[in-house]
Amino acid sequence: MAFSIQKLLIQAYMKWFPIPLPPPDSFKDQTVLVTGGTSGLGLAAAVHFVNLGAAEVIITSRNSARSKTALATIERETGGRSKGRVRVMDLDMSRYASVVAFAEEVKKINRGKGGIDTVVLNAGLSTVEPTRGEEGWDQNIQVNTLSTVLLALLLLPWMKAERANRSAPAHLAVVGSGRHLEPNIQEWKEWASETSLLEHFSKPENWPGSSMMYATTKLMAQYAVNELVKMALGPDGHPEVIINTMCPGLVASDLSRDLNKMGIVVALIAPIFLGIFAKSPSNGARTYMAACLTTESEHGKFIKFYSSDADYQEKADVVITGEDGREMQALVWSEMKAEFTAKVPETREILKL
Numbered sequence: 001m002a003f004s005i006q007k008l009l010i011q012a013y014m015k016w017f018p019i020p021l022p023p024p025d026s027f028k029d030q031t032v033l034v035t036g037g038t039s040g041l042g043l044a045a046a047v048h049f050v051n052l053g054a055a056e057v058i059i060t061s062r063n064s065a066r067s068k069t070a071l072a073t074i075e076r077e078t079g080g081r082s083k084g085r086v087r088v089m090d091l092d093m094s095r096y097a098s099v100v101a102f103a104e105e106v107k108k109i110n111r112g113k114g115g116i117d118t119v120v121l122n123a124g125l126s127t128v129e130p131t132r133g134e135e136g137w138d139q140n141i142q143v144n145t146l147s148t149v150l151l152a153l154l155l156l157p158w159m160k161a162e163r164a165n166r167s168a169p170a171h172l173a174v175v176g177s178g179r180h181l182e183p184n185i186q187e188w189k190e191w192a193s194e195t196s197l198l199e200h201f202s203k204p205e206n207w208p209g210s211s212m213m214y215a216t217t218k219l220m221a222q223y224a225v226n227e228l229v230k231m232a233l234g235p236d237g238h239p240e241v242i243i244n245t246m247c248p249g250l251v252a253s254d255l256s257r258d259l260n261k262m263g264i265v266v267a268l269i270a271p272i273f274l275g276i277f278a279k280s281p282s283n284g285a286r287t288y289m290a291a292c293l294t295t296e297s298e299h300g301k302f303i304k305f306y307s308s309d310a311d312y313q314e315k316a317d318v319v320i321t322g323e324d325g326r327e328m329q330a331l332v333w334s335e336m337k338a339e340f341t342a343k344v345p346e347t348r349e350i351l352k353l
């Protein structure tokens with residue numbers, strides 16, 4: 001079960017008592033990139049970044065009508081401060097070609113002058129039924145895991161190289177979910193002995209349900225980001241880019257846009273449930289601000305405010321940091337590396353490092 005009573009009460013508490021926003025000039029003069037800025041948390045994060053002083057905020061979109069609406073919302077929510085400071089770039093994470101083309105464009109921004117200060121990989125989805133995407137994998141895995149990790153992987157060497165032109169490391173924050181602690185990796189071991197996990201989870205007959213599929217995509221992404229955290233270190237052992245994953249907790253956004261396909265009961269109950277327990281995107285995106293202001297010593301940390309670090313560590317020991325978790329991380333990462341090097345030539349040099 002995804003939510004215990006205790007967890008739900010904490011979520012409801014955070015809805016009414018949000019974590020504070022950082023000081024108004026926290027992102028002063030920064031260039032910020034947020035993927036998936038057309039709705040929910042990404043849109044709300046763009047508003048916060050403008051209000052907290054960013055000089056340029058780039059959001060991504062795969063639909064021009066949605067990007068126009070998003071720009072209008074940001075302008076309204078920032079009282080017009082966003083004029084000339086927010087722009088939209090095209091990105092469709094269901095296709096590697098789009099991710100690669102996007103990464104190439106991003107790498108032209110402030111090239112040789114420090115690059116981008118803050119990157120938030122936020123775009124994600126949760127479908128209610130299995131759907132294979134163009135690259136052959138379940139669409140949840142494609143967007144939340146493979147394309148998110150690919151984009152991070154393509155940007156990381158460039159961001160590291162730009163460290164020499166900066167006074168402090170840039171931030172790369174990947175939106176995960178606390179749900180990544182839920183999958184049973186003993187089952188994964190069994191399935192992996194028969195076929196690749198990417199293949200297993202992409203077969204409609206193995207669909208674990210919408211909720212567990214979402215948790216699965218976030219655990220796979222967490223494993224990969226843990227590897228990127230190591231790759232981000234410079235020769236002196238200090239991070240050249242500060243990487244974090246994060247979870248805002250339960251947020252009422254468009255993520256559950258397909259829930260009505262699950263029947264009338266779910267369609268009726270979901271808004272009531274979210275109305276009681278879920279925070280607004282603006283509230284949830286406060287966690288993003290915190291995750292983008294972490295210090296070097298917090299490099300690699302999973303940022304969340306609804307549970308203690310000790311509580312997280314205890315659960316992470318089962319799926320990530322314990323022996324089984326480490327083994328599973330190595331396996332998932334090797335599947336992803338094989339996928340990327342086979343289909344995305346641009347990753348071959350990077351993955352040799």
Ligand SMILES: NC(=O)c1ccc[n+]([C@@H]2O[C@H](COP(=O)([O-])OP(=O)(O)OC[C@H]3O[C@@H](n4cnc5c(N)ncnc54)[C@H](OP(=O)(O)O)[C@@H]3O)[C@@H](O)[C@H]2O)c1
Nearest residue numbers: 036038039040041092093094122123124250251253254255
């Ligand atoms: N809501 C929660 O309770 C919650 C909790 C923890 C973590 N998260 C994470 O927060 C992130 C944002 O989700 P949200 O809740 O704000 O949901 P949302 O309102 O549905 O926003 C998702 C964003 O991702 C974009 N996106 C979806 N598929 C894409 C694709 N193939 N290519 C490019 N962009 C794509 C969407 O673009 P379109 O407008 O074109 O669809 C939208 O801008 C996700 O990573 C989610 O897993 C959410």
